[in-house]
Amino acid sequence: MGYKLLIINPGSTSTKIGIFDDETLLFEETLRHPTEEIAKYNLIVDQKDFRKQLILDFLTSKNFDIKELSAVIGRGGLLKPIPGGTYATSDALLEDLRIGRQGQHASNLGGLLAREIADPLGIPSFIVDPVVVDELAPVARYSGLPQIPRISIFHALNQKAVAKRYAKEQGVPYDSLNLIVAHMGGGVSVGAHQNGKVIDVNNTLDGDGPFSPERAGSLPTGGLVKLCFSGQYSQAEIAKLLNGKGGLNAYLGTNDMRQVTKMAFEDGNQEAEHVFHAFTYQVSKEIGSMAAVLSGKVDQIILTGGIAYGEKVVEEIKARVGFISGITVYAGEDELLALAQGGLRVLKGEEKALEY
Numbered sequence: 285m286g287y288k289l290l291i292i293n294p295g296s297t298s299t300k301i302g303i304f305d306d307e308t309l310l311f312e313e314t315l316r317h318p319t320e321e322i323a324k325y326n327l328i329v330d331q332k333d334f335r336k337q338l339i340l341d342f343l344t345s346k347n348f349d350i351k352e353l354s355a356v357i358g359r360g361g362l363l364k365p366i367p368g369g370t371y372a373t374s375d376a377l378l379e380d381l382r383i384g385r386q387g388q389h390a391s392n393l394g395g396l397l398a399r400e401i402a403d404p405l406g407i408p409s410f411i412v413d414p415v416v417v418d419e420l421a422p423v424a425r426y427s428g429l430p431q432i433p434r435i436s437i438f439h440a441l442n443q444k445a446v447a448k449r450y451a452k453e454q455g456v457p458y459d460s461l462n463l464i465v466a467h468m469g470g471g472v473s474v475g476a477h478q479n480g481k482v483i484d485v486n487n488t489l490d491g492d493g494p495f496s497p498e499r500a501g502s503l504p505t506g507g508l509v510k511l512c513f514s515g516q517y518s519q520a521e522i523a524k525l526l527n528g529k530g531g532l533n534a535y536l537g538t539n540d541m542r543q544v545t546k547m548a549f550e551d552g553n554q555e556a557e558h559v560f561h562a563f564t565y566q567v568s569k570e571i572g573s574m575a576a577v578l579s580g581k582v583d584q585i586i587l588t589g590g591i592a593y594g595e596k597v598v599e600e601i602k603a604r605v606g607f608i609s610g611i612t613v614y615a616g617e618d619e620l621l622a623l624a625q626g627g628l629r630v631l632k633g634e635e636k637a638l639e640y
């Protein structure tokens with residue numbers, strides 16, 4: 285009999301959960317949280333108890349007895365910068381998730397929920413490849429202002445998972461390849477993977493890289509400073525403009541790329557068409573810059589995340605960056621499986637759990 289695992293992946297508007305028997309998914313569910321529910325809470329950590337209850341109620345409704353579990357694994361959040369891998373949910377790690385050591389994002393809840401459910405059952409809990417995985421080359425940390433070094437916050441879990449999947453499909457080790465991975469979801473991250481390390485990536489949460497459905501991405505700094513001191517916005521309002529109300533939301537009032545595609549190419553909305561092209565232009569430009577990071581030695585470009593389901597998005601990006609290398613599309617994400625695999629590597633003794 286294999287290990288029974290509860291996997292928890294909290295997102296800003298949903299909590300995705302899965303029950304695995306080793307690598308076999310027994311069932312999964314996306315528990316959606318309406319904006320009114322989420323808006324009641326000031327801090328991300330305040331959402332922990334209601335999300336926990338929803339998870340437990342759902343498992344009960346499936347007649348799943350949590351006493352069958354061998355471990356609980358959650359997505360890791362805004363901890364201090366750390367190398368990739370599977371981490372035990374130590375007290376120090378939980379405290380940093382609780383306070384949001386590098387900020388507030390729903391992924392902070394993954395480790396907290398995992399430990400709270402696992403502890404009373406006397407089983408271990410882990411997080412895997414949190415969003416703060418930091419493998420940046422020293423040269424990538426320079427921004428141009430010593431007070432503001434560049435930092436690594438991105439879709440580490442899915443980026444690593446699809447890069448390893450590509451390597452496996454080629455029958456070669458991940459650390460023998462140079463890959464560029466573009467994750468296009470609520471946020472967009474483009475990472476340069478050199479021999480198994482993400483040596484450069486745009487900070488997906490904090491004003492760096494292409495705009496995304498909800499985020500503004502890199503902005504002209506002069507204009508941003510003027511906006512901040514215009515007296516029109518509080519600090520919190522500016523933060524919300526950049527992360528939440530930015531990107532597609534700001535231009536078109538929707539964070540749904542399917543909707544934007546329809547507006548642009550079926551409804552004849554010219555602004556939507558321009559914004560659509562600007563999106564694929566910016567993602568392509570970021571991919572091009574990562575090709576320079578890898579000195580042009582790129583084995584493959586991988587497009588992933590929900591937006592990679594969009595055929596027209598993929599077509600436009602391919603047209604711009606196809607000269608660099610071959611392009612593989614793994615649309616969507618398989619973060620639940622990636623979390624399960626990270627936990628299993630430790631439970632089966634193939635890796636040791638890292639200490640935070």
Ligand SMILES: Nc1ncnc2c1ncn2[C@@H]1O[C@H](COP(=O)(O)OP(=O)(O)O)[C@@H](O)[C@H]1O
Pocket residue numbers: 295468469470471497539540541542543545589590591592593594595616617
């Ligand atoms: N078929 C599709 N074509 C274009 N965009 C899509 C398609 N399916 C989903 N998307 C877009 O993917 C985005 C969400 O991506 P996802 O990876 O699920 O995000 P999250 O970061 O919230 O997990 C949304 O903008 C959604 O409209």
Ligand SMILES: CCCC(=O)OP(=O)(O)O
Pocket residue numbers: 295296389415437438439469470471472488489
């Ligand atoms: C916090 C970095 C990862 C990220 O942006 O996730 P979402 O796209 O799911 O918000």
